[in-house]
Amino acid sequence: MQEPLDALETRIAELRRAIRGALTVREQDRVRELRAELRRAERSWDALVTPPDRPEEDRQGLASLLPAREQVHQALTLLGAPAAPKLIAAVHAAFFAGQLTPSRLASLRRDEERSYRAAPGARPYYLCPALTSDLLSAARALLCVSTWPLEQRIIGPLSPRVDFLTAAIQIAEAAPSLSGAATGSASAAVDRLLRRFAMNIPGAGPAQPGGSVHAETIAAAARAEFDIHFARDHDDRAQAAVRARQQLDDAEQLFGARLAAVDDTGTGRRLPGPA
Amino acid sequence: MTATDARLDSLRGSTEPLSFTARTIAALTANPGCVRRALMDAAGADKAALATHVGFPQRSGASQSPFALTRGGIFEAQVKASGGADLVRLLRDKLGLDLPEVSYSDLESVGGNTTKKVRYRRTRALLLRAARHPDQAGTLYDHPMLRLQVGGHLAYLEPDVVAFQIQGKFHVVEVKSFAVIDGQADEESVAAAAMQAAAYIVALQDMLTAESLSASAVSTDVILVTPENFSPQATATFIDVRKQVAILRRQLARMARIGVLLDELPSGLTFDLAPDPDGNYTRARGELASALEVVPARYQPRCLKTCELAGFCRDEARAAGALTVLGSVVRDDLGSLDSISTALALASGIRQPSADQADIARALRYVKSISDTLAGGTV
């Protein structure tokens, strides 16, 4: 059925031209109205273009059986350290079947916290943010598994680097076991992941740019640098965990302190809570 | 609020002042001699809205392409991922950063609070502590928030990263997505980055000196992180911005003396757009144009790329027959003359030159005679 699509596309093109004109003379309200209409038209276009009888499939031909939170849990368990959504998605693409796009992670943190507060402990694990060692509040854009010890979920100043090295070691150790089962695109994803670690750890990298990377070399180099930072980072995290257990309730130990006021020194003061 | 601030507010009118960013602060140095621009910027007036309302909307350089913005965001996120792993590599390779120096603090939110004021206070606390106790200081401070006094306003500035512990100094790190190819990059882009970084450096220096610490703890070498050649791989280049820092400080000092310029204006002058409750501007166009014309401008063709009002000022300069409309080379060659018509009148001999115009007039008459001969067909 071509005609409705043609008319729709003509309309969409008209709307775009009108938006452009309105942007030029800065008529913000009109721009908003037009954009809303444009979004509706585009959704209709999407619906019309999809042949209705084929079910949605992901690229590897497997339906996504697992919900996003399970996929994240898989990836984080492999990584063994707090990680950002992009890294989680990259690890998942390299080692596990099924699609996990970073955008599906966007609302995950908020959903997990709501689910916990509605029924604390109902689920075997929750996905929660890492906590900063200084203010014990949620760190931006880092996810953890709630069943990890507090020391593992708190990050101090050296922790981003230490966790990067931990992830490198874990991934490098997991990579060889995959090579037998890996299909073309998955092994390319593993290679990309390893390469990113290799480039940024001294002694891990390929001899020439574009040369081959070796998982054992990466693991060894990562361990060597890990040893430099480990002791101090471990102390930072342990001390912060002690404070967290004293000052935070159960929900806050998972999802971070709620900070009320900040004084002139830039450090936080918690609202006095129930004694 | 001082008397100067009050006058600037009334000059601007009833809209909220535009807040400064490093980019707009850098743009202050683009045309230091232009009083119209200096007053607008000091007052925080919306030049783009004024230009549109007065009939000369900015055409070129008005907005940035969404592709460029997205690319910039992606590249910055990539460089800063995993505790700034890319950045750590670059600092180790190019600046000899010691291996244990990997500490990373994210100042984008302070326990969930993302207001500028709070982030500034926290940044200030951490950086001052680092300056006072270098052995306990961290290495990378991500999304720090700085503050700078510009004219009558406090501007909050956000460098990409401030790095410490490199030769004991603070280094500003700027992450930009234009590529460095074979060691070279687009000059305009580099110059813009350099001037923006100068704003951050001035803010850092002032923060230290306000606490009686030495400004020399802030390096005037900026670390520019960009993609290398045609891949997304990051590389670092150094830019020496001492000159830019000096230029910016001079301009900021002039802004601080903006009251002198205000004194020369007729009382009651305002650029107010007079928005009605629906947000429509009701100021009469002709009246606004007249108000703008009271304040002298210094138009040059370069303004078309750097200032939203350029269309209006160009039209004004053209109507006056100003030589600057033809570009800086012509204006410099005929520097002592005031207008196109003067130059042509001297060239054709209709007007007699004054004493200091004698040389250029003679040259013009001579060139005119050659031109006439050419037109006549003989050599």
Add this chain to the structure above:
Amino acid sequence: MTLLTTLARLEAAVSGRARPLSRVRHCRLAAQPLVIIPLTLAGDPATPVAAMTGTSRYGQQLLVVPQPHSRDLRLGFLVGLARIVLGYIADRQNRTEVLPATKKSEERRRFADAPQVIVPNQAARDYLGLLGRSTRFLPTDGPYAVDPAVPSLGKWLTFLADSADHTGAALLADLTSLLAEHWASGQSPLEDASLAAQLAWIDPPPGMTGLQAALATEDPLRCPPAGPATDPGFDQAILEPLVRRYNRAAQAGKRAGVDRATAEITAALKGQLEPTWDAVWRAISLLRALPETALAGRRWSADKDSFTRFSSYLADGGLPQPRRDHAATAAARLDRLERAQAAYDTERALEDPFVLAELRTSGEAFAGEVVSAEPSRTIITAAGRAVLRPRFTVRTGDPVRLEPGRVLICPAHHRQRVQIADLTRTATDADVVLEVVQGMGTPGRPTPGAVPAIGELVSFTPDPGFFAQRDFPPPEQIPWTHGGPLVRRAVGPGEETPS
């Protein structure tokens, strides 16, 4: 910019229309140039979005990259562009001509024609160079192999872009620069970078002044920019949403959606390119209307030589041009470019009264009346021979800035060369004593007309032969088999990180 051109711009500003400058064309315009109008994606270097190409006004081809970030689609575009460019170049390798032997060289063959690529502006010229840089090192084997046509395209684009640095070469020409040689607009040089604006000053539509027409071209809705940068408003309102739609369709595997999105993107980019396409051919026809000079033809011969040399370099398995010059090559190149510039200016003065007039105003040439002459002046050489060295004096009001010893030519008498023997100035004039050093004949048989008569009006400009180009190829193009002085390390396939 000379004062002569400045005067023309002043007059243009007042009259509202561009003023003509040079009335002859110093650049060969091929009968069938290859016009390329590239568009690139903002934010990434050398990331093409589209290109419109063709060798005549009608029958243009449009290449599009519907998802500009896709490496595969980009390579597809580059292969398409390579086919067009390499095909055009191959067409110019069909016929050869024979140059007879001279005192200095043997008989040799070269191609009878050479390619000419025309782009709208300098930015497009630079962009082709950037595309050349980003493609000439791409590997043709290994995991990231590309079609060999792509690095081949890269080497040719680099060759063309490098040649454009050489003033007087016409292998890659940009129209805004060419137009500015022949017309003075009444706006600033910065605004002249817009092809549409220059054309507006030169040839405004009926009922509009040049200024009005030029101002109208600043509205990107009516007049899309000539590129390579696209209009950010277009990106925001049209292109980016369409690319997103393409992505959605591609990720969901909807073939029909991908096709329709591609069609829409193509139509949108076509709309951005067509006005510039029309402007390009208008500019070409304006330039074709000017008569071409003889020396332009001779420079084109040098271009044919350069084309022939590079073709045989590639045929011998030529490696891609190195990323950066070695110090020695760089110095030699700079020297060549400076000589080329100086030669170009003085050659043009011989054929173009406007250029001669410009050089007069800057003191590098002069015209005046012959006030005295010694046609029979003879000197005795060290060997004891008597040779003619006639002298004559020209009185000129021009601000001469040439020193004694400079060799000059009179445009009307190419066979003679004169040298400045002496120069005296008064308050208003200069008396230049000139000695004929070539083309005067012998004492027994003086050449008639070698010395101008008293009262004759003459003009003199520096001898371009002074800046003569050497005939051998530049060092980096000497194939290693010929024992060239500089040996390059081979650039292997793995040495450029794939994007």
